[in-house]
Amino acid sequence: xxxxxxxxxxxxxxxxxxxxxxxxxxxxxxxxxxxxxxxxxxxxxxxxxxxxxxxxxxxxxxxxxxxxxxxxxxxxxxxxxxxxxxxxxxxxxxxxxxxxxxxxxxxxxxxxxxxxxxxxxxxxxxxxxxxx
Numbered sequence: 001x002x003x004x005x006x007x008x009x010x011x012x013x014x015x016x017x018x019x020x021x022x023x024x025x026x027x028x029x030x031x032x033x034x035x036x037x038x039x040x041x042x043x044x045x046x047x048x049x050x051x052x053x054x055x056x057x058x059x060x061x062x063x064x065x066x067x068x069x070x071x072x073x074x075x076x077x078x079x080x081x082x083x084x085x086x087x088x089x090x091x092x093x094x095x096x097x098x099x100x101x102x103x104x105x106x107x108x109x110x111x112x113x114x115x116x117x118x119x120x121x122x123x124x125x126x127x128x129x130x131x132x
Contacts, residue, residue, distance in 0.1 A: 070105045
């Protein structure tokens with residue numbers, strides 16, 4: 001479901017696929033080429049922006065959020081696992097966030113990082129490129 005908010009409609013590349021029961025809503029939401037947003041996923045921008053690069057997969061029931069103080073940026077070729085919660089942070093290219101993981105406000109995940117099953121990345125935490 002694509003929801004217009006504050007007069008703005010999310011921008012979704014025509015090559016991206018969004019499941020019919022996924023929710024995409026917000027002031028400034030951009031989903032790049034060849035992305036897949038799977039069933040039950042929610043991409044909700046509450047004042048801030050959400051940018052998802054190309055060839056990303058947002059799996060079932062994942063929740064991606066931004067706020068007025070914390071925008072969310074996801075690079076290219078990232079995978080966000082089922083039931084993951086990613087909010088107001090920066091995720092560089094080729095990052096893997098596993099099932100049930102949580103990444104909180106102002107965190108920064110460098111290129112190629114992995115957050116394992118049910119892992120937690122706390123507020124303002126910075127993970128260097130390739131860190132697990």
